[in-house]
Structures are given as structure tokens and as C-alpha cells.
Amino acid sequence: MGMDAPTNEKPEWPLWEVFIRGQHGMSHRHFGSLHAPNAEMAIKAARDVYTRRKEGVSIWVVPANEITASSPSDKGPLYEPAEDKVYRHPSFYKIPDDIGAM
Numbered sequence: 001m002g003m004d005a006p007t008n009e010k011p012e013w014p015l016w017e018v019f020i021r022g023q024h025g026m027s028h029r030h031f032g033s034l035h036a037p038n039a040e041m042a043i044k045a046a047r048d049v050y051t052r053r054k055e056g057v058s059i060w061v062v063p064a065n066e067i068t069a070s071s072p073s074d075k076g077p078l079y080e081p082a083e084d085k086v087y088r089h090p091s092f093y094k095i096p097d098d099i100g101a102m
Contacts, residue, residue: 015064016042
């Protein structure tokens with residue numbers, strides 16, 4: 001039985017996108033990308049790489065291959081207002097008087 005010859009190739013870890021919420025922010029912002037074998041290691045690496053000055057209060061990591069994005073070529077049809085759909089206008093709904101202004 002022969003043994004496989006050793007290789008110098010490293011396994012390619014998945015790419016993770018890193019989002020961090022700062023001390024004074026209400027939302028997470030994209031800070032960058034990194035490779036890690038799993039979510040737990042990706043969070044630890046993101047903490048070490050992107051929050052060295054303790055500016056973050058929350059870290060999200062998302063596998064890059066799980067992100068679905070629109071294409072720049074779809075910009076027109078995707079973002080054009082749908083004026084022909086009356087249900088998208090708040091005037092279509094009757095708001096009870098006891099609710100007050102919205």
C-alpha cells in the first residue's frame with residue numbers, strides 16, 4: 001500500500017463578510033472580508049483584525065457565498081417607483097382616529 005505524496009497546498013477556507021456595529025451606531029456596517037474555517041473562527045478573526053481599538057459592540061459574519069446581490073445592470077427596473085400599484089401608497093388605507101398621526 002502506497003502513501004499519498006505530501007503536498008504543500010493549503011485547503012481554501014471559505015470567505016466571510018464582516019459587519020460591525022460601532023459604539024455609537026445603530027446599524028452594522030461592512031468592514032471587510034476574511035477567510036476562516038467556520039463562523040466561530042471568523043468572529044474571532046474579525047475581532048482581532050477589525051476591532052483592535054475596541055470600537056465595535058457587535059460583530060456579524062456572513063459566508064460570502066450566501067449573499068445574494070442585485071446586478072448594477074438591473075438598477076433601472078429594480079429601483080423605479082411602482083406608481084401603478086395603489087396599495088403602496090399610505091392613502092389607500094383607513095387609519096382609525098384613535099391611532100393618531102403616523
